Amino acid sequence: MTKKGTFWDSKLGIVGTNILIAILVLIVLIIGVMIGLRMYTQHGEEVVVPNITNLYLEEARIIAASEGLQVMVIDSTYSTKVPLGTLVEQNPNAESKVKKGRTIYVIQNARFRRPVILPELRDLSLRQAQTTISTLGLTIKEIIYEPSAYKNILLDIRHNDQTLEAGARLEEGDAITLVVGKGQGTREVCVPNIIGKNLDEARTWLLANSLSLGGIEYDIPPTEETQSQYIVYHQSPESGTIIVEGSNVNIKLSTDIEKTIATIEEEEEEDFF
Secondary structure (H helix, E strand, O other): OOOOOHHHHHHHHHHHHHHHHHHHHHHHHHHHHHHHHHHHOOOOOEEEEEEEOOOHHHHHHHHHHHOOOOOEEEEEEEOOOOOOEEEEEEEEOOOOOOEOOOOOEEEEEEEOOOOEEEEOOOOOOOOHHHHHHHHOOEEEEEEEEEEOOOOEEHHHHHOEEOOOOOOOOEEEOOEEEEEEEEOOOOEEOOOOOOOOOOOHHHHHHHHHHHEEEEEEEOOOOOOOHHHHHHHEEEOOOOOEEEEEEOOEEEEEEEEHHHHHHHHHHHHHHHOOO
């Protein structure tokens, strides 16, 4: 005859079974959480940070990914010492140890050179001009000293042998040539004829003859739109005058062509007599 279990025997068996199941479920949950955390944080796994400076961003990301790392650009700069678009700094530094999944923050050299609008630099001292040029991100290719009444004053700015005016468009890193006054010399030169020339042409002609542009006078104040339309109708000293190199030549400008024609006719009449 089979012995039947008591009430307590059946209850204890059920409770024990439930406890065992709960323990097993808890163990599975703990193991699952540990695996999840390990996968998320890569706990305990460290890698050596590769050197990704001087590389292009795409190359750097491929190399970093092979080590389980990421790359993020946080800033940009401009340098002529490394190719455009390459990375110039990184954090963490190369050879340091970090956990997998870490991000390497980088500073990238600009992909394109920044445009620069040249301000008015003439009549500044050489030191002032150098400071401004450096701030703009330009470089100085050469400093040429020419005879001038204005010693150590900037007379002209050139790029690729072309005179630059205020408002000229350059690119960051461009090298420019500065023409600076060195004081009056002792050699005598002949004043060229600059009647009929615009301001830029007059300045170029005078510099080519070791002379400086002195006072500038307009019959009517120019605007930004009309500035280029003004031409020289009077100069002092007159053309043909012998003066010391570095001396100033003063000019008057107008948009009235009749004034220029009148000056030319007067000079021709003087030459005739």
